[in-house]
Amino acid sequence: ATDLQWWHAMTGANNEVVNQLAKEFNESQSEYTITPVFKGTYPETLNAGIAAFRSKQPPAIIQVFDAGSGVMMGAEGAIMPAAEVLQKGGFTFDKSQYLAGIVAYYSKPDGTMLSFPYNSSSPILYYNKDLFAKAGLDAEAPPKTWPDVFEAAKKIKASGAASCGFTSTWLTWIQTENLAAWNNVAYGTNENGLGGSDVKLEFNAPLFVEHFQAIADLAKDGTFRYGGRTSEAKQLFMSGECAILTESSGGLGDIVKSGVKYGIGQLPYYEGHGPQNTIPGGASLWVFGGKSDAEYAGIAQFFNFLSQTKIQARLHQVSGYMPVTNAAYEDTKASGFYDRNPGRETPILQMMGKAPTENSKGVRLVNLPQVRDIMNEEFESMLAGKQDAKAALDKAVERGNAAIAEAIGN
Numbered sequence: 473a474t475d476l477q478w479w480h481a482m483t484g485a486n487n488e489v490v491n492q493l494a495k496e497f498n499e500s501q502s503e504y505t506i507t508p509v510f511k512g513t514y515p516e517t518l519n520a521g522i523a524a525f526r527s528k529q530p531p532a533i534i535q536v537f538d539a540g541s542g543v544m545m546g547a548e549g550a551i552m553p554a555a556e557v558l559q560k561g562g563f564t565f566d567k568s569q570y571l572a573g574i575v576a577y578y579s580k581p582d583g584t585m586l587s588f589p590y591n592s593s594s595p596i597l598y599y600n601k602d603l604f605a606k607a608g609l610d611a612e613a614p615p616k617t618w619p620d621v622f623e624a625a626k627k628i629k630a631s632g633a634a635s636c637g638f639t640s641t642w643l644t645w646i647q648t649e650n651l652a653a654w655n656n657v658a659y660g661t662n663e664n665g666l667g668g669s670d671v672k673l674e675f676n677a678p679l680f681v682e683h684f685q686a687i688a689d690l691a692k693d694g695t696f697r698y699g700g701r702t703s704e705a706k707q708l709f710m711s712g713e714c715a716i717l718t719e720s721s722g723g724l725g726d727i728v729k730s731g732v733k734y735g736i737g738q739l740p741y742y743e744g745h746g747p748q749n750t751i752p753g754g755a756s757l758w759v760f761g762g763k764s765d766a767e768y769a770g771i772a773q774f775f776n777f778l779s780q781t782k783i784q785a786r787l788h789q790v791s792g793y794m795p796v797t798n799a800a801y802e803d804t805k806a807s808g809f810y811d812r813n814p815g816r817e818t819p820i821l822q823m824m825g826k827a828p829t830e831n832s833k834g835v836r837l838v839n840l841p842q843v844r845d846i847m848n849e850e851f852e853s854m855l856a857g858k859q860d861a862k863a864a865l866d867k868a869v870e871r872g873n874a875a876i877a878e879a880i881g882n
């Protein structure tokens with residue numbers, strides 16, 4: 473059989489899903505073998521893919537996070553568009569079958585689908601019902617706005633219910649990129665990069681400063697606890713140390729397994745600004761160029777396997793990632809899943825509830841992973857008490873703008 477390596481960044485429950493899907497595909501036919509290979513965090517996986525491409529040893533399929541989409545799109549010639557891969561395998565890619573917001577995010581302006589949507593997510597709020605009850609908060613009413621979250625976090629800490637009220641994974645993706653979209657404020661010029669690569673960052677506007685100063689203030693006595701740059705903070709919620717977590721809907725599988733009595737709320741917003749719509753996160757599957765026809769035929773078959781309604785519906789229901797096809801969404805609805813599992817439709821409703829504005833279509837930069845690193849450095853220095861939110865955001869914007877100008881050759 474032709475061996476097809478699938479490099480990915482999935483851990484825990486999501487890693488089990490990857491292995492299970494590869495196993496089922498391999499058992500369903502005998503011409504191709506999909507071999508999943510874990511390559512570390514999302515940024516590490518992308519770097520491994522770039523290095524492998526440079527040394528002419530790229531895998532067949534690589535999972536690239538949202539932030540890496542602009543990097544991959546810029547690598548003309550290095551990749552084979554997903555729509556073309558499917559065609560090579562004798563399948564037609566029918567855009568209308570996929571959730572609109574997701575297809576748009578992974579397509580070129582002319583509509584060519586570049587990568588195959590595998591795990592799309594939306595950030596949501598998880599809260600620990602037992603700790604809410606202990607703190608005298610209503611365990612059936614998750615906080616709705618950011619000021620509500622900060623108040624609840626203070627009560628949790630002050631009551632001794634938990635040592636930490638609130639934590640968040642991805643300060644970049646959730647607290648900046650999605651904060652902008654969900655509250656309908658600009659992250660940068662040029663539709664946050666969807667209208668063109670020449671972007672001036674604008675995430676040092678007053679709403680961002682207010683938001684990050686509130687977080688920095690709560691961090692002083694540990695009411696907010698920082699976990700790390702990617703998904704690390706999920707652990708602080710699963711261990712019961714922190715009572716509120718904002719995290720990807722795709723974090724659900726591990727949270728279910730942790731046994732914490734959790735509830736789900738929508739992503740908090742600021743009164744007078746949001747809620748608008750969230751932007752898809754997670755990752756998609758990219759195919760490298762220069763492979764043989766047999767390899768492309770196998771990848772096409774695997775993508776076709778993944779598109780089946782029953783697979784998509786299961787992936788969504790087990791992992792918390794969004795169903796990427798309309799049929800999987802409709803089937804899940806019709807099965808009564810959302811009535812039995814409150815909160816599980818939240819990520820989809822957040823993304824699809826309103827038509828996007830120029831502030832909320834997404835964020836696309838040719839070097840978004842690098843800009844996120846810069847932001848993380850400034851946030852970490854802020855959380856360590858070395859600078860206030862205004863200084864952190866001003867510096868991140870200035871350094872980020874310089875990095876973008878260099879990357880696009882200005």
Ligand SMILES: O=P(O)(O)OC[C@H](O)CO
Pocket residue numbers: 514537538539591592593594642645703720721722723752753754755
């Ligand atoms: O945890 P995920 O897979 O939903 O990804 C979150 C972010 O979109 C990564 O940039």
